[in-house]
Every structure is written in C-alpha cells, then in structure tokens.
Amino acid sequence: MKNGRKLISALSAVLVCLLLLGAAIGEEALPQMEKVTFPEGSGNIVPENAKDNYAASESGYSDDDMSYHDDSLDVKLHMIRVYDTPVMVAFVQIASATQMKTEQSKPYPSKTTVRVGEISKRVKAVLAVNADWFTYHNSGIIYRNGELLRNRADEEYEGLAIDINGDFHIIRPMTEAGYAQITTPIANSFAFGPALVIDGEVQEILNRKVTYKQRMGIGQIGPLSYVLVAADGPDQKDSAGLSVPQLAELLHGLGAQTAYNLDGGQSTSMLMHQIKVNGQNPKIIRAVGDILYFTTSIADE
Numbered sequence: 521m522k523n524g525r526k527l528i529s530a531l532s533a534v535l536v537c538l539l540l541l542g543a544a545i546g547e548e549a550l551p552q553m554e555k556v557t558f559p560e561g562s563g564n565i566v567p568e569n570a571k572d573n574y575a576a577s578e579s580g581y582s583d584d585d586m587s588y589h590d591d592s593l594d595v596k597l598h599m600i601r602v603y604d605t606p607v608m609v610a611f612v613q614i615a616s617a618t619q620m621k622t623e624q625s626k627p628y629p630s631k632t633t634v635r636v637g638e639i640s641k642r643v644k645a646v647l648a649v650n651a652d653w654f655t656y657h658n659s660g661i662i663y664r665n666g667e668l669l670r671n672r673a674d675e676e677y678e679g680l681a682i683d684i685n686g687d688f689h690i691i692r693p694m695t696e697a698g699y700a701q702i703t704t705p706i707a708n709s710f711a712f713g714p715a716l717v718i719d720g721e722v723q724e725i726l727n728r729k730v731t732y733k734q735r736m737g738i739g740q741i742g743p744l745s746y747v748l749v750a751a752d753g754p755d756q757k758d759s760a761g762l763s764v765p766q767l768a769e770l771l772h773g774l775g776a777q778t779a780y781n782l783d784g785g786q787s788t789s790m791l792m793h794q795i796k797v798n799g800q801n802p803k804i805i806r807a808v809g810d811i812l813y814f815t816t817s818i819a820d821e
Contacts, residue, residue, distance in 0.1 A: 739776025
C-alpha cells in the first residue's frame, strides 16, 4: 500500500509538470509531422539552376492553401496559438535535398531588398520564408546553393550549415575550424542565430536580453523533414510575441532535433502558393535580401 501511494504521488507530480508545460505553450497539443513516403526516384530530376525550377501543380494545393502534395514534396500548414501568440507552423518533407534552396533579391554582394513574394514567384517556390538577410552585415561564412559567397569568420555568430544531404549542423562559433568538422559539402549556411535546439536538446540562451517579437525559426525533424514557424509580434492584434527561449521550446515541441533562429521582426514572412500566411496585418511586409524555399521536383506537364 505504501509503495502504491508513492507511485500515485510520483505519477501525480509528472501529470502536474505536463499540465504546467501545456499551460505555458497552449491548451491544445502541438501538431506533429505526419510522415509520407515518396515514390522511388521522384527527387532526382530537380534543375540545378534555381531560376529553372519546375512549377508546382495547381492540383497539388488544397482548396484553402493550407497544404500541398505531389510525388516529391509534402507541405502542411497549421495555425496554432501558443504563449498568447498566433503562430503559423509548416511541416515540409522533400524527396531530394536539392528541393530546399536559397535565393537573393539580387546577386551578391548587392544589398538590394525586395519582398519575399517577389523572390518566391521568381523561383517558383511552393513554400518560402525570409532567411537571414546576410547582406545587411559583413560577417559570417556564407554558402548559397553550394557556392561560397563570403568567408569572414566571426566568433559572435552561431551559424547554421545545411549540407548537400539536407542535414542541419550548428557551427558554434562560426569559424573555419568549425566548418572543418563537417565532412559533407555545404549547400547553404546562415549567420543569424542563436542555435535553439541541438541533438534534441533545447539550448540555454545566454547573454541575450529577453524581448517578445515576431519570430522566424527553422528545424530539422529527420532526414529531408523540416518544421518552420512564423510567430506574430506584439504590434499585431491579440498577440504577445515570442521570446527566443519560447521559440526554442516551441520548435522542440514540434519535433525539431536541430533548430535555428532566422531573421524576425517585420522581416517575418511565410508564403504558401505566393500568399503570405503569417501575420494578421499583411500590409506590414518588409523587403529583405534573401529567402529559403522549397520546390517540387516533378517536371512541368
């Protein structure tokens, strides 16, 4: 009987912790990725030139533009409310790592900025988000679509490197020595941060003032499987905005094993089918220098 009471007490303590966590994030359980399987070979015909991407099939989009599916790409959006803030979540699965790309407003080193929608339309993206606006500053080791654009190590940055297999690597600090530890060639890298989740562990955010803003984050759930979140900010209706630690907890709760903070604030833009799906005030759309996006590998009909 005594052991039974101890067991009940322990279970009660666990239940209380779970309830507190649920209250902090939101009353409803967080959505999780529904794994899909693509036909063999469906990810092997993606054009190398970003401007020659195949156009997505209109029949692949759902009527409400909250999902897209074909034999090489699966995207599902979920509008959730966490930490008193509306957040758009995108789960993305691709058949080939070459379907995840980046594009700049103008070729580097131009500092030209345009809206995410203009860049997204140019490259025929199914889903696109603002990236890190690396042309805004001069630091960081930057690869874009396999090309090294800038090699200026900066120990203040925690970088995100995505290799040619589509796997995420946190570079801490962002130096040549850090990159030397990655044996697989790099496709894209980002200088913003901080790192949010590493090897399934939420990172402690140090030496950073806690602020609540619009946020953009990206995480890898598994091989060729990703989650992206775009959170509203306190300048939008009925929204508190997220802190960086909250963004880290959220991405971890959505299944990210590795996650990273991208440019936020008014740069925060997530587009599906060329429509901005985050933010309650679509008029607030800042021009940016670059995007990260996903395409189909199914040839145009």
